[in-house]
Amino acid sequence: DADVTQTPRNRITKTGKRIMLECSQTKGHDRMYWYRQDPGLGLRLIYYSFDVKDINKGEISDGYSVSRQAQAKFSLSLESAIPNQTALYFCATSWGLNPGAGELFFGEGSRLTVL
Amino acid sequence: DQQVKQNSPSLSVQEGRISILNCDYTNSMFDYFLWYKKYPAEGPTFLISISSIKDKNEDGRFTVFLNKSAKHLSLHIVPSQPGDSAVYFCAATNDNAGNNRKLIWGLGTSLAVNP
Numbered sequence: 001d002a003d004v005t006q007t008p009r010n011r012i013t014k015t016g017k018r019i020m021l022e023c024s025q026t027k028g029h030d031r032m033y034w035y036r037q038d039p040g041l042g043l044r045l046i047y048y049s050f051d052v053k054d055i056n057k058g059e060i061s062d063g064y065s066v067s068r069q070a071q072a073k074f075s076l077s078l079e080s081a082i083p084n085q086t087a088l089y090f091c092a093t094s095w096g097l098n099p100g101a102g103e104l105f106f107g108e109g110s111r112l113t114v115l
Numbered sequence: 116d117q118q119v120k121q122n123s124p125s126l127s128v129q130e131g132r133i134s135i136l137n138c139d140y141t142n143s144m145f146d147y148f149l150w151y152k153k154y155p156a157e158g159p160t161f162l163i164s165i166s167s168i169k170d171k172n173e174d175g176r177f178t179v180f181l182n183k184s185a186k187h188l189s190l191h192i193v194p195s196q197p198g199d200s201a202v203y204f205c206a207a208t209n210d211n212a213g214n215n216r217k218l219i220w221g222l223g224t225s226l227a228v229n230p
Binding site for chain 1: 149151156157158159160161164204217218220221222223
């Protein structure tokens, strides 16, 4: 079983619909992240959370919201999806402030298509 | 402005030869660097890292070299194998930034190792 699990893996939806992507982890990490990947733009950080009570905006948070329901769960919501939110979304986890703790563990990705 | 640059979008190498993937950065505060590998339909996976107190780190067939004065690092894969065909992302962080520490990503280099 994957340590970082994302659901759904693929989703096609229509403009204006609300979408939730879910992420759960069994690694026991404090930190969780949501990234999106677009061709030619690399990985861009949407939101991140250092613990259950901590939520932070990333580079491109507009149009998204998140919820850290538990240490192991971090969900990403698109309240009203638009076509330019079509992308591959990745959840990731990491340890806290240990030296060199930049290593991230990624889920397998959720491909979202907004028509 | 791209703080971490991978100027070669793609690279093709013959099996058994050396693959050299390059990465340049502009922020002198970066002191920890990571390489991730990504196969299609999977999340990125951590490959190797290097701290700025070192100029070389080796793990099996993979070696990362860091030239701080040039703000340049490179990943060497020797010998290259067809299974190494993937997208390679360079990432950098300031390990001393505390809670402000974030990974900054390059756009990736797609490596094809030909049999």
